[in-house]
Amino acid sequence: MRSSTLRHLIRLRLTLVGPLPEIWREVVVDRDLSLAHLRDVIQAVFEGQDCRHHLFTDDLDSPVWSRTRRRWGDRLTMIDLRDPTVIDEASARIGSVLRESRPLYYGHTCEDGWLVEVEAHEDILEAASTPPVRVTAGERRSPLPCCRGPFEHSVLVGVLEDPAHPEREALRAQVERTIGPWSHFDPEEFDIVEVQRRLDMLDPDAPRLGVGVQPIRTGPLEWLVARLPRPARAGLERQLATSGLDLPAVITNDEARAATREFGWVVSRAADGGIPLIDGIVDPEVVRIGSAALGCDEEQMLRLIALAKRGHLLYARGGRLRANKRSAAAVMQPSELWSLLARELGRTVAPGMSGDLFLLAIADGSLADPEIGIRRCAEAVALLRQGQRRESWGYHGSRSDDCEQTCDCPNDGAENWHDVIARVIRDAATDGAGEEAVPLAAQFAGHEARDLGFDPDWFERSAARPYALAIRSGGEPQVAESEMLAELDDLIRLLSMFGLERGDAGTWIVPPTLQEFARESLRRPGAHRVPAHIDF
Incomplete structure (x- = not known):
């Protein structure tokens, strides 16, 4: 019988399989939470590595119908695998599943998913008031949410850490655009406060967290987050959480x-x-x-x-x-x-997403910063216009709409950061083959790369699948600041009545009362309706 004064916890180490050096998190969770809850914890601590096609297993090497291993998933998993031996993850308690010493593995059953190793350590007894989930340690930044496995992440980090690499600046520019104006990409950075904030958003009393059960949120800021490409959402969420925008407006x-x-x-x-x-x-x-x-x-x-x-x-x-x-x-x-x-x-005068972004820049103080001004607004509008298209592309340039891991990264012309990575791999394989190598096409498979002298240890287990340059039509135009100012003309005229001014050097003057006005405007109810599916 569960004690009403104590909480029985277990310490877990969650490690992404493949990248070196390792990317790992240490969390302490209530033993009575289900594997469905553990899936939400994994999504939160690794910032959005999510797909509805997923599976827990305690043995990676057993045949599909083996009696020596166990597998857990939701109803969609059971349908996908057509395997009656799959156990319902919502009914499996973490403490019971991890009672044996061998680790558990969580992964996506669709193409190019990630694998997470779950290792159980000591049990802990604490007061019942202790949070059911908390992060205690970790190392390195999570891969980008649409990153296609540890191989692609390893190449990305390797190029960025090599000052002499010819693709370094192009890749850095693509990644910075992908993660949006509120983030920066440092592979060695681990923000434990941000990870805990994401965990605090989980509801351990819900029967199933994650896809399909997040509450409908109707504010314009939540609408902006939901419309951004997935790699840029975490940055805006963090900006909103740290800007005090949820505090009531104060005005005499x-x-x-x-x-x-x-x-x-x-x-x-x-x-x-x-x-x-x-x-x-x-x-x-x-x-x-x-x-x-x-x-x-x-x-x-x-x-x-x-x-x-x-x-x-x-x-x-x-x-x-x-x-x-x-x-x-x-x-x-x-x-x-x-x-x-x-x-x-x-609400009436603000022109949709650009108006909301301008109000956000006023509310969080960035508009008055001469180093930022309206730049973030223009960059975010470009990302949001990319998000409106919602084009998801596989390695062959074909759509894969039933998988949440598919790519919605912005691209310049016909290229995004995945394409830069593909070019790096192709060039490395060509260079390793010597002068007599046959020039590679845009696509090559793992065995072809081995024949050309490329290190096979860099490839995933699924390296037999071809790794190709994505093919897209039409670029995403950048949004010029002058274009955005013209679009915001009516709103700027209105806000000038509440104290907004433009300095001689182009800087913005924002009085404190106008910051409160923008905060109150962004908290308006019922302005937009957000889809029920929101990635962590």
Whole structure:
């Protein structure tokens, strides 16, 4: 019987099979968690190495129908393998499965998956309040989520660590673009705080974590994460977690009153009898009175009224613009009107993903940084446009849509970082073959590389499958900052009313109240709906 005051834990070492030096993590988990939960832990600590075609086994060498080994998987695994001896992973407890001394292996059953060795160490008794999963140690950065096995990762690291390699700069540029503007790629770096944050997002009380059971999240920031190519998601998630964007906005009544003065006048006028329309145009007399009251020109006054209508603060009826119930009630309390403007007007004026990224740059302080400015926004928009296409390509340039491990990395022209790796392998094999070697095509198999003198130990067990340059049509154009500024013109005009300014040197001036405004706008509910499947 389980104690109500103690938690029975087990220390596990999780090691990616293949890369040298090793990439490993040490975690402490509740023995009563299932192998389905352990799968989610593996996904979290190795940053997204995920595929629904997966399997746990305690013997890699036994024949398929062997009685000497055990295998565990979910229902999809049982269907894929057509093997009635596969045990339901949701019913198998970690402590019971790992009671014997031999290790467990977790891997993908589809092409080019990774293999993780699970070794059990000592049992630990701690207080029941102890978290059910925590990371205690580890070494080296996880491979990129779409990395095609340890061979490709080893080549990637080897090229980046060789200053004299002719492909080093091209590969570095491709990888940096792939992981997005919020990340950097250091193969030796292990961020234990970030790994623990990902583990803390897991719910050990859920019957099955991971694919298909993540909660529907409706905020624009979650929408941005879900739309990015998989290798770039972790960087944005980390940025959101460390920027304090989940904290409530803080603004005083005096600050809110000053920030909403212009819109407050328009809404108050519309709530008190309405703003007359003459042939669908705002009464010039009201425009003149408003301009005098607010100290602005008539053109700006007309724009202010148009923005209030665009943000659904006003509606037209009976030849007048009238305030709706929400805005009429909010105008009595400056902080409520400020919050309403952030949620409603910001959502309406912000042009989709580029607007949300611009608001994020304001909220996290990066827009005011002269070293960053709008650069991250432009780079992220380029990645998001790549994500809209969602082209998944196999080694032969063919689609493999039923596998979550397929590649959605951005490419310049007809090349991405996988293609640079393939060229490195091809060139190394050609160089190792000597002058009399027959020139290689874009594709070669493991036995061909051995014949040409290329070191066979670098190849995966599945090296008999050909390793080829992917073939794609059409490049992903970079998004120029000037193009993005033109797209954001309406939003920038709106935010200038809340203090946004542009310095002579092109730098941005962002007052603290505008940072709070952007934070409140990004927390708006119901702006977007995120698919249920979100990779860790």
